[in-house]
Structures are given as structure tokens and as C-alpha cells.
Amino acid sequence: MQSTPDPSEEPTIRLGQFLKWANLAESGSEARDLIQDGRVRVDGEVETRRGRQLHLGQRVTLAYPGEDEITVVVEDL
Template structure:
């Protein structure tokens, strides 16, 4: 699991934590199609996070490692 604010930074949807806090508080972030204003919301594998027309979803470490070319 990862928190929403952290995920926004990790997914490069925002540049820094302050920006994550602002867009979440402003109601600009959707999780699974619904606006979420909780910066500490716990995301799970498969959740879809949308901001400004861009979408990303958390994956498990095992999924990520399996997709590497080596």
C-alpha cells in the first residue's frame, strides 16, 4: 500500500509534496472515478488515480519486477 500524496509524487503526476497537498485539497484528484480529498488515503494495487487528464495505478513490486527485460 502507498498513500495518495506519496503516489502522486512517485507517479510523476506532481512535482513535490506541497503540490500533491494542494491538488488533493482542491478536489482535483480522483481515485477509482471518485474525488478524494484525503492525502493519507491508502491506495491498493489496481486502484486508478487520475489528475489533469492523466491516470496511473499502483502495481505490486512483483508485477514490476516481472515486467523488467532482464
């Protein structure tokens, strides 16, 4: 019999940490500012919580003013 995967065992990372890990922010304070300014979207929705848990397959988009948007898919945690 196959068991259902437990979502609590799935690897996650906090949004602020992910922005640093993916080189989208140089520091935690820059990540915080980007998130609070509404420049970060998760799966197309603006996210203002730095502690938001990201899961594999989610798309994080960063929009700098006057520049192209950058989208990174959470693939490796």
C-alpha cells in the first residue's frame, strides 16, 4: 500500500532566505525591503511576508523599477 506524502516533510525555505540564496538580494535587509515594497511575487501574487515558506516548484518573481522582471523557480533546497 502506498502512503500519502506528508507535506510537513517536504523541504521548504523562507522567502527572504531564498532571495539571498538565489542572488536576488545581497543581504537580509535588502530582501526585507524588496518584499515590503511589494516587488516580489510568489506564483503571480504579491507577497509581503519575508517568512513565507516556499516549496519546490513555486515561482518567485522580482521586479526592479525600470528593469526586466526576474523569475526563479524553486528547484533545489
